[in-house]
Amino acid sequence: MARLVRALGRRIADERGFTLPELLVATIIALMVAAGGMLVLQIAVRTQPQVSERAAQIQQGRTLMETISRELRQGESVEAATESSLEVMTYVNSSFCGSTETGPATLCRVTYTCAEGSCSRTEHGDSGGGTTTQVAAGLLDSSVFSYCDATDTGTACDLTAASYPTYVGLELAYPSDDGEEAITLADGVALRNHFAPGPET
Amino acid sequence: MMRLPHHSASLRRRLRSERAFAVPTVLVSMVAAFGLASAAVVASVSSQQGSVRDQNTKSALAAADAGVSNAMLRYNRLSTTGAGDICAPIGGTAANADGWCPIQAAGTIDRGSYAYWVRPTETELQVVATGTVDGVTRRVEVVAQSAQSPPQGTQPFADFSVIGLDFLNQESNARITANAATNGDITLDSNAQLTCEPGGGAQVGDGRDVIEGSNAHFNCGTLLEGSLSLPPVNQGDVATVNDNDRITMAKAGQSGGDTISGNKNSVTWDPTARRLETRANVSLTLGGANYSLCTLELSSNSNLFVVGGQAVRIYFDSPEACGLAPGTAQLRMDSNTSLEATGSEPGDLALLFVGSDSIPTSIELASNTQANGPCEQSFVVYAPRTDIDLASNAHICGAIAGKSINAASNATVTTSSLASEFELPNTETQYFLGYEPGTFVECSATPPAPTSAPDEGC
Numbered sequence: 111m112a113r114l115v116r117a118l119g120r121r122i123a124d125e126r127g128f129t130l131p132e133l134l135v136a137t138i139i140a141l142m143v144a145a146g147g148m149l150v151l152q153i154a155v156r157t158q159p160q161v162s163e164r165a166a167q168i169q170q171g172r173t174l175m176e177t178i179s180r181e182l183r184q185g186e187s188v189e190a191a192t193e194s195s196l197e198v199m200t201y202v203n204s205s206f207c208g209s210t211e212t213g214p215a216t217l218c219r220v221t222y223t224c225a226e227g228s229c230s231r232t233e234h235g236d237s238g239g240g241t242t243t244q245v246a247a248g249l250l251d252s253s254v255f256s257y258c259d260a261t262d263t264g265t266a267c268d269l270t271a272a273s274y275p276t277y278v279g280l281e282l283a284y285p286s287d288d289g290e291e292a293i294t295l296a297d298g299v300a301l302r303n304h305f306a307p308g309p310e311t
Numbered sequence: 312m313m314r315l316p317h318h319s320a321s322l323r324r325r326l327r328s329e330r331a332f333a334v335p336t337v338l339v340s341m342v343a344a345f346g347l348a349s350a351a352v353v354a355s356v357s358s359q360q361g362s363v364r365d366q367n368t369k370s371a372l373a374a375a376d377a378g379v380s381n382a383m384l385r386y387n388r389l390s391t392t393g394a395g396d397i398c399a400p401i402g403g404t405a406a407n408a409d410g411w412c413p414i415q416a417a418g419t420i421d422r423g424s425y426a427y428w429v430r431p432t433e434t435e436l437q438v439v440a441t442g443t444v445d446g447v448t449r450r451v452e453v454v455a456q457s458a459q460s461p462p463q464g465t466q467p468f469a470d471f472s473v474i475g476l477d478f479l480n481q482e483s484n485a486r487i488t489a490n491a492a493t494n495g496d497i498t499l500d501s502n503a504q505l506t507c508e509p510g511g512g513a514q515v516g517d518g519r520d521v522i523e524g525s526n527a528h529f530n531c532g533t534l535l536e537g538s539l540s541l542p543p544v545n546q547g548d549v550a551t552v553n554d555n556d557r558i559t560m561a562k563a564g565q566s567g568g569d570t571i572s573g574n575k576n577s578v579t580w581d582p583t584a585r586r587l588e589t590r591a592n593v594s595l596t597l598g599g600a601n602y603s604l605c606t607l608e609l610s611s612n613s614n615l616f617v618v619g620g621q622a623v624r625i626y627f628d629s630p631e632a633c634g635l636a637p638g639t640a641q642l643r644m645d646s647n648t649s650l651e652a653t654g655s656e657p658g659d660l661a662l663l664f665v666g667s668d669s670i671p672t673s674i675e676l677a678s679n680t681q682a683n684g685p686c687e688q689s690f691v692v693y694a695p696r697t698d699i700d701l702a703s704n705a706h707i708c709g710a711i712a713g714k715s716i717n718a719a720s721n722a723t724v725t726t727s728s729l730a731s732e733f734e735l736p737n738t739e740t741q742y743f744l745g746y747e748p749g750t751f752v753e754c755s756a757t758p759p760a761p762t763s764a765p766d767e768g769c
Contacts, residue, residue, distance in 0.1 A: 143340065147343075150347070168361075169361065172361055172365065175365075176365070176368070180753050183751070183753065184751050184752050184753055201750075201752050203755070203768075214769065215452075215752040215769060302748075302751035303749075303750055303751050
C-alpha cells in the first residue's frame with residue numbers, strides 16, 4: 111500500500127503529459143466533431159415539428175384510407191360522386207345511423223367532403239343531419255376520388271353517380287415544405303354490396 | 312505467472328509514454344457515427360411498419376375472403392336435405408340451437424390462414440370468416456342468397472296437376488283437363504283427349520314426345536321438355552301416432568270418433584293391419600287429421616266423406632311395413648263409390664302413398680267411382696312410387712301424381728286451380744344450391760368469445 115502511494119505521488123509530481131501538437135490536434139478534432147454534432151442537432155430540432163406533423167398527417171391519411179376503404183368495400187351504391195366529395199350508402203357499425211355508439215352493421219348514408227386541403231366525414235342520421243368530423247388535413251389537393259366500373263376494365267375512372275360506379279379510386283397527396291417530394295397515398299376499392307338498376311333498355 | 316511482470320512493465324511503459332490518442336479518438340468517432348446511423352435505420356423501419364401493416368391488412372382480408380369462398384363452394388357442391396345433415400358440407404351434422412354449425416372450418420392460403428363459421432337456412436348461407444396474415448387479423452361476414460327458385464316438391468302441383476313420373480297413358484275416351492307432365496312419353500289413343508289450362512302446358516321427358524293415336528286430341532300448344540322429380544312421402548310418426556282410433560270408435564259405436572252412416576257391419580276395420588273396407592251403401596265420415604292405412608277399399612256404392620272444415624291426410628304406409636304382396640292395390644274403388652271432401656277448405660283431403668322402390672303397388676279406380684268434390688276444392692293423390700290406374704268412368708277432380716298414370720275407358724281427370732297451392736306435409740326441408748354472395752360486412756377484427764355467436768361484432 112505504501113508502495114502504491116509512493117508511485118502515485120511520483121506520477122503526479124512527474125511533469126510529463128501531452129505534447130502541444132497533440133493537444134492542438136485533439137482540440138481541433140473535438141471542435142469539429144462538436145460542431146458537426148451541434149449542426150445535426152440544430153437541424154433536427156428545427157425540422158422535428160415539421161417531420162412530426164408530416165408523419166402525423168400521413169398516419170392520419172393512412173387511417174383515413176383504411177376507413178374509407180372499409181366503408182366503400184361494404185358499400186351498396188354511390189349516391190353522389192365528384193372529385194372532392196363522395197356520398198355512399200354503406201354499412202357502418204353503429205347502433206343507428208349517426209350514432210357514436212358501436213352496434214351491428216347498419217345501412218347508412220355517409221358523405222366525405224374534401225376542400226382546402228382537409229376532408230370531413232358525415233354519417234347522416236335517419237332523420238337527416240348528422241355529425242361531421244374532420245378525417246384528414248394538410249392535403250395538397252382536394253381531388254381525392256375517382257370512379258370506375260369494376261366490371262369493365264376499359265372504363266375510364268371518370269364516371270358520375272348516374273353511371274352507377276362500382277369502383278372508387280382514392281388518392282391522398284401530402285406536400286412538402288418546398289413543394290417537392292410530395293407523398294401520395296393511393297388505393298382503390300370495389301363496392302362489394304353494389305346493387306344498382308342498370309339503365310332502362 | 313511468468314508473463315505477468317512483462318505485461319505490467321509494458322503497461323507502465325505505455326503510461327509513461329507520450330504517444331497520442333489517435334486510436335481511441337477514431338474509435339469514439341466510429342461509435343458516434345454508428346449511433347447516428349442506427350437511429351436513422353430505426354426511424355426508417357418504424358415508418359415502414361405502417362406500410363407492412365397495410366399490406367398485411369389487405370392480405371388478411373383476402374384470406375378471409377378465401378374462407379368465404381371455401382364455405383360457398385362446399386355448400387354449392389354438396390347439397391343438404393335437412394336439419395340432420397345441414398352441417399355436412401363442412402364435416403358436421405346438425406346445427407346448434409342458434410343455427411350455427413358447431414364445426415369451425417379452417418385452412419391455409421399462401422402465407423395466411425383462414426377459419427370460418429356457417430349458419431345455413433333454406434334460402435341463405437351466412438358465413439363469418441377470419442383471415443390472419445403475419446399476426447394481422449380481419450373478420451368478414453357474408454350472407455349468401457340462393458339463386459335457385461323454391462325446390463319442386465314443397466308444392467308438387469304448382470306447375471302441373473297430373474304427373475306420371477314414368478309415363479302418362481290415355482286411351483278409350485279418357486279425358487284429362489289439366490297441365491300434365493311426365494319424364495317419359497304422353498300417349499294418347501282412341502279418342503283420348505288432353506287439354507291444358509289456359510296459359511299452361513304439357514311436359515315430356517328430354518327427347519320424349521306426345522304419341523297420338525286415332526282421334527286423339529292434344530290441346531296444349533307448345534310441348535315442353537324437361538325432367539321431373541318428386542320427393543317421397545315423409546309420413547313422420549303417423550304410422551304410430553294417428554287418428555285411427557276414431558275409426559275404431561266409430562266401428563264400436565262410441566261417440567267422439569268418426570261416424571258411420573248405415574250398417575256398421577258394412578265397414579271392416581283391422582286396426583292392427585290398418586286395413587279398411589266399406590261396402591253396401593255405407594258411408595264413413597272422417598273427422599281426424601292424420602290416418603295411417605295399409606289398404607283402403609271402397610265398393611258397392613259406399614262412400615268416404617270428410618267432415619266439413621277438417622283437413623284430413625290419409626297416409627298409406629309402405630308395402631314393406633304393411634307386409635303387402637307385390638302388385639297390391641293399396642287404394643281400390645269401384646262400383647259407384649266416392650271419396651269426397653265436400654265442404655272442406657282447399658287442399659284439405661290428401662291421399663299420400665309412401666310406396667316402395669322394390670315392391671310395386673297400385674291405385675285402382677274403376678266403375679263410376681269418384682274421388683272428388685266440386686272442383687273448387689283441392690283433392691290430391693300423391694303417390695310418386697305407386698302406379699295409378701283409372702278406368703271405367705272413374706273421375707278425379709283435383710290433382711294426381713304417381714309413378715305412372717294410365718287412364719282408360721272414359722276416365723276423366725279435371726284439375727282444380729286450388730290444387731296448385733297444396734303443400735306436401737312433412738316434406739324434408741330442401742336446402743338450396745346456387746348460393747351467391749349477398750351482403751358483405753367487415754366485422755371487428757377481434758374474434759368473439761367462444762360462448763358468443765360468431766357474427767358478434769359484425
